Amino acid sequence: MHSYRTTNIQKVFTYLGLSGLAVLILAGFTASLLKSAGLFLGLGLISLGVIGYTFSSYSGLPQGIKNNGVWYRSLTSRGIVAWVVGVILTAFYVILYFYPEHLEGLIRLFDPLSEGLSGKKASQWFVYGVLYTLAIVLFGIKFIVKYKHSKYQKYRTYSVIFFQTIFAFLIPEMMARLNGDLPYYDLKSIWPLNYYLFDGYQLDGFLQNGSLGTALLIFGILSTLIITPILTYKFGKRWYCSWVCGCGGLAETAGDPFRQLSDKSLRAWKLERWMIHLILVWVFISTVGVVYSYLLQAPNSYWLGPKTFLLSVSFAFSLVVGLILWKRRDWLAKDAQSSAIAISSVIVLLLGFFFFSESDRVLFIPSYQIRSAYGFFIGSIFSGVIGTGFYPILGNRVWCRFGCPMAAILGIQQKLFSKFRISTNGGQCISCGNCSAYCEMGIDVRAYAQREEPIKRASCVGCGICSAVCPRGVLRLES
Amino acid sequence: MDEKIVIIGNGIAGSTLALQLAEKEDASVTLISDESSYFFSRTALMYVYMGHLTKEQLEPVSRESWEQSPIQRVKARVLSIRPEDKELSFQTSEGDVKQLSYDLLVIATGSKPAFYDWKGQEAEGVLGLYHLSDLEKLEKWAPNASACPEAVVIGGGLIGIELCEMLLSRQIKTTLIIRESFFWSSHLPASDAQFVEKHIQSHHLNLIKEDELLEISTDETGRVSSIQTKKGETISCNLVGITTGVRPNIEFLKTSGLELDRGILVDDYLKTSDPSIYAIGDCAQLRNPLSNRSATEPVWYTGKLMGETLAQTFSGQPVPYNPGIWYNSAKFFDLEYQTYGKVHPKASQPENEQHFHWESDEKAMTFAYDKTSSVFLGINTFGIRLNHRIVSSWIETAITIQEVIDRLEEAHFDPEFSHRYYNQIKHAFVQNH
8 A cells, every 4th residue: 555645634625625615505405594504504514625725734844746646546536436426426517407496406506606796696507607616716726836836837727717717607606786787798708619709699789789789799799809819829729728718717726635646648649629619510500500591680780791791701701721831831731721721612512502402401411500519418418517527537627528529729829830849858758747737728738858859739729738747847838 | 671689778778779760661670678568758857756757757758659660579588699690599588598690780788776786785775776676676675764764875966955955845853974075076166066966955864974885784584774884974764776887788798709898898989899889878988088088978959969960870871970069968956067078076177177167046057168268168057047059159169258157148048037147247257257
């Protein structure tokens, strides 16, 4: 028996945190009895548990990498504890997305908090938002204490905590209080991650709310078309994936203990490229279809007609793809070029279905069905149930790596025109493998480092952990 | 290239060579190892014991790639070679002895821990830290602090300090015994040695200086129970780690007729005294080492470089082995260390070599330069990462210490947002000169 076991103090705090969860669940069944006392007791115990665990684990220890025993602990090496946590998390997501009526008691428990913020009663999404934000804040603190020697790690964690609490949580609640009809809008959630941004009801919400609504809609479009490429050019996709994004925020904080579980095989890399780009095609077609059908319903109400919209999207899309392929024809791999051409042709073909059928159907499937299937399979099952529920089994970035269409776009930008790269330091690499092992995106960093090549991979989210765990100072993130 | 190439040893040198040769279509390459079926990173053994990595993660090349490559891998121990017949004999793990002929033979058998015939060194509980099997022994003898409450490590080199970190990570009380008056002062100037020593002692390592192992005592079961030092101290312990350096692993060549010294003597093209036999990696000893470099250098990157050099020679463009400016790196617990060029310890410091040492709590640097010409000779850096290519180019182009101090920030390699100490260093240098 090895000696990397949980100490008694760590156990006490773990149980305290778990008892907080238990209080929430129990209070959910007996909401009328405990009311807000149960809510604050539960959340308080959870916070005390995580913070206490953090300090009992790291305080008094010298600054440095804290990976002792990672592969010996059940939770972090796919042991029994990992499976139990995985099953519970997955079950929570299934109930949250598909059977929220079972959470009724728990949701009512959050009413006082929700009413205090937005003046509305709590919904299942409010409960989820509170727990999600709390997880990023608490495990963010744990991460900061664990990596207290690294300013890069600390700063980007302050950043994800800030964007989650202010942009994803507080501002939308406040906006709801100020203007009840505005759609819930997390400003940092950019299309295509925010795949429902252009849904009919959202567009109604924006367009019927005067200049503020219109401004928000314009901001949403600019974020995708202008802000994103500029920031990715300057900093790489990390500005979003490991500094701003909420999914990334949870992965980097609560998911940090599981980063070593990512699959490093070539097979996984191949699967990753297929999946993430096909999902990007899916979200693109379904969004165009949804907007097209919105315009079709009242073809003369907006300055943009449905056919003009389709033509301009197809034109702009082909122009961008064509420009990229031509500009990068010298160093883009042959298979990348041919897949790009194939995928783009499919997209233009699908857009042609809309155009010539003069309906919002692709191969007889109405676009709202394409859109709702996307919401079900990708938005709920993939990003929530698998993406987070399977943290302890598949690693913390499964969604970001295999599913996120935003990561796909940012990755294409990073690969094609970003200044971001990871430089390697001459011949200092000893091929130990810590960088590859702790890469949450499954990149075999060592393969590049031992060949003394800089790393420019579309999937790299720039978390900087490879550079932190390297015992020889070989890796440096640069942009 | 239709010659049959046989490589003994699948460490960094042998595997690098084999993989590069295999990129040519018509290569016939056989790679023999009795230690492991797959090439692994020896430098990272510590991370498996400490639970940072799994054993399979030590393998820089995936098992799948090995299966797909044309390299023939043989798991066997080479017993002897007969250059006159171009043949070697080996013993498989099943015990069969077989013969294998070659056109070109490459010996890349690495080194092995140096034991100095102490009484009791064969006892259960005594080990080096070099082979995969040492990891298994360690797991068996020192799984935790209740099975192994106390350990003693002999010899304060880079492997010794790694073994201490490993044992301490499992709460095993560890004593390190070194000959020198400060940790690694055989290689570091006193100021650096003291700086490192301060760091390792903050990790609760019990350090005994200026003493040596005399003998190892065992209990009635034959297991280590204590050691005695030359100064007469007795320390009870359940494990003894011997890390008093390594020596080339060449015993099986005694009868081969090859010219041997400490290692296998090789020329600039890594050829031994037999024209069909080459030696690379730790086991090779250069007849004409570059100035400021040693004839044997048991470090990771020289093995890799020798493998790459020989691959080029075998593909028809012979190149002499040229490792360039000396460099190396290590990590003492949480303290990263890099060195470029030569910064001599006191005992071997040339009269003209002057040092400028700077330190601030967790960071330190020592610059070596020529007293009369001010030419920059080398640097030791602790806790601050520097760019290998840039610092090497400074040494190659012989710029002065003043210029190095002025341009130090160009070699910045620390992560973004890290504190930059360069102005502080410049300030200290100006005050001193």
